[in-house]
Amino acid sequence: MEKVMEVSGLTGGYQKSKPVLHDINFNIRPHEIVGLIGLNGAGKSTTIKHILGLMEPHKGEVRIQGKTMAENMEEYRSRMAYIPETPLLYEELTLWEHLELTAMAYGIEEKAFKERADRLLKEFRMEKMIRWFPSHFSKGMRQKVMIMCAFLVNPKLYVADEPFVGLDPLGIKSFLDHMTDMKEKGCGILMSTHILATAEKYCDRFILLHEGRIVVKGTMEELREQLNLPGADLDDIYVAVTEEGRHE
Ligand SMILES: Nc1ncnc2c1ncn2[C@@H]1O[C@H](COP(=O)(O)OP(=O)(O)OP(=O)(O)O)[C@@H](O)[C@H]1O
Numbered sequence: 001m002e003k004v005m006e007v008s009g010l011t012g013g014y015q016k017s018k019p020v021l022h023d024i025n026f027n028i029r030p031h032e033i034v035g036l037i038g039l040n041g042a043g044k045s046t047t048i049k050h051i052l053g054l055m056e057p058h059k060g061e062v063r064i065q066g067k068t069m070a071e072n073m074e075e076y077r078s079r080m081a082y083i084p085e086t087p088l089l090y091e092e093l094t095l096w097e098h099l100e101l102t103a104m105a106y107g108i109e110e111k112a113f114k115e116r117a118d119r120l121l122k123e124f125r126m127e128k129m130i131r132w133f134p135s136h137f138s139k140g141m142r143q144k145v146m147i148m149c150a151f152l153v154n155p156k157l158y159v160a161d162e163p164f165v166g167l168d169p170l171g172i173k174s175f176l177d178h179m180t181d182m183k184e185k186g187c188g189i190l191m192s193t194h195i196l197a198t199a200e201k202y203c204d205r206f207i208l209l210h211e212g213r214i215v216v217k218g219t220m221e222e223l224r225e226q227l228n229l230p231g232a233d234l235d236d237i238y239v240a241v242t243e244e245g246r247h248e
Contacts, residue, residue, distance in 0.1 A: 002029065002030060003027045003028065003029055003063075003065075003066075003188075004027075004028045004029060004030055004064070004065060004156050004157045004187070004188030005027060005028040005051070005062065005063065005064050005065075005080075005157055005188060005190070006027045006028075006062070006063040006066075007024055007025060007026050007027065007047075007050075007051065007060070007061075007062050008025055008060055008061055008062075008063075009023055009024075009025060009059055009060030009061070010023070010024040010025070010047070010050060010057050010059070010060035010061070010062065011023055011024075011057065011058045011059040011060055012046065012050050012055055012056070012057045012058050012059075012060075013046060013055075013058070013212075014046075014055075016058055019058055019212070020043050020046045020212050021043050021046055021047060021050070021212045021213075022212050022213050023059075023060070023213070024043075024047060024060070024209075024213075024214055025214070026207050026214065026217055028157065028188035028189070028190055029188060030156075030186040030187065030188055031183055031184070031186055031187075031188075032183065032188055032189070032204040032205060033179060033180075033183055033189040033191060033202055033203045033204055034188070034189065034190050034191070034203060034204065034205045034206070034207060035191055035192075035193060035199040035202075035203035035205070035206045035207070036048075036190055036191065036192040036193075036207050036209065037192070037193070037194075037196070037199060037206055037207065037208050037209065037234070037238060038192075038208060038209035038210055039210065039242055042209040042210055042211065042212070043209050043211070043212040044161070044192040044209060045085070045161055045192070046212075047209070048082075048159055048161050048190075048192065050062060051080075051159055051190070052080075052082055052159065053069040053073070053076060053077065064076050064079045064080055064156075064157055065079055065156060065157075067079075078106060078107075078155070079155055079156050079157055080155050080156070080157040080158070080159055081149075081150035081151070081153040081155045081157075081158055081159070082150065082158075082159045082160075082161075083146055083147055083150045083158070083159070083160040083161065083163045084146060084161055085161040085162040085165060087139075087142035087143050087145065087146045087166075088146070089134040089137075089142055089145060089146075090134070091133065091134050091135060092133070093133070093134075094130065094131050094132060094133055095126060095129050095130050095131070095132055095134075095137075095145055096117075096130040096131065098145055098149060099113075099117045099120075099148060099149065099152060100113075102149040102152050102153065103117075103152060106152075106153045108152065108153070108154075112154075113152070116151070116152050116154065117148075117152060120148040120151055120152065121148070123174045123177075123178065124144045124147070124148055124171065124174050125170070125174075126141065126144055126145075126148070129141065138166075139166040140166045140167050140168055140171055142166070143163070143165065143166045143167055143171070144167070144171060147163065147175055147178075151178055151182070155187070156186075156187055156188065157187065157188050157189070157190070158179070158182065158187060158188075158189040158190070158191075159189075159190050159191075160179075160189070160190070160191045160192070161192050162192055162193055162194070163175060163191060163193070164193060164195055164198070172198070176198070176202055179191075179202065180202070191203065196233075196234040196235050196238060197233075197234070197235075199234060200220065200233060200234040204219065205217065205218060205219050206218065206219075206220070206223060206234070208223075208237070208238065208241050210241060210242055215241045216237075216241060220234065223237050224237070227240055227241070
């Protein structure tokens with residue numbers, strides 16, 4: 001089956017002599033949300049930085065729709081949108097200008113841009129704030145701007161690092177509704193989170209990282225089977241995995 005993203009044999013980190021990630025292998029197919037789960041320091045953000053092409057693998061590779069970044073950087077980057085853990089906004093640009101800038105960077109046509117932007121502003125209840133500058137936004141509003149910019153791009157792959165941080169319950173719901181919508185349209189989504197109950201409800205598969213290694217991966221049913229924990233929820237599985245320090 002076609003893969004949106006493929007991470008193979010990825011070993012990487014911040015210093016060649018001290019890898020943080022060890023032989024990471026997983027993929028994301030169309031129509032699925034994959035949860036990247038692990039304790040603080042497990043390696044989730046480092047994995048994401050490698051996927052974004054901000055770090056170079058010591059070994060292994062990442063392919064998005066079959067292409068590595070080395071093969072075509074522009075294509076590689078344009079096929080994915082990233083929702084960071086900490087919103088990064090331009091203090092001198094309004095909300096609307098942030099959306100416009102994203103549309104320009106990704107070459108989105110005027111008509112599609114207006115349609116998508118209007119829908120997103122409505123859904124995230126930000127219509128009244130289009131002329132506001134980031135200094136007037138709350139933390140959650142800043143996060144919503146990042147989320148709207150990502151959805152505006154309409155890529156094949158979404159990568160979200162702790163997307164719920166700072167969002168109110170309605171914001172979380174809008175985000176999850178949109179993710180589900182994109183998944184139904186055939187996108188693949190990788191989402192790192194500590195909110196396990198939500199992950200369990202929305203993700204189709206899970207990757208559990210511990211100390212830079214994948215400990216288990218699969219659907220809830222596969223995780224239960226592999227760990228011999230019938231009836232376990234994601235919390236139980238997470239605790240079992242981190243306590244035992246089992247390795248793939
Ligand atoms: N800029 C950096 N330079 C050197 N080491 C780093 C850097 N950032 C993270 N690390 C190390 O890499 C390892 C993995 O960190 P990473 O940020 O990927 O974890 P995480 O799973 O995203 O954690 P959290 O849930 O806290 O966000 C940790 O041991 C951390 O100390």
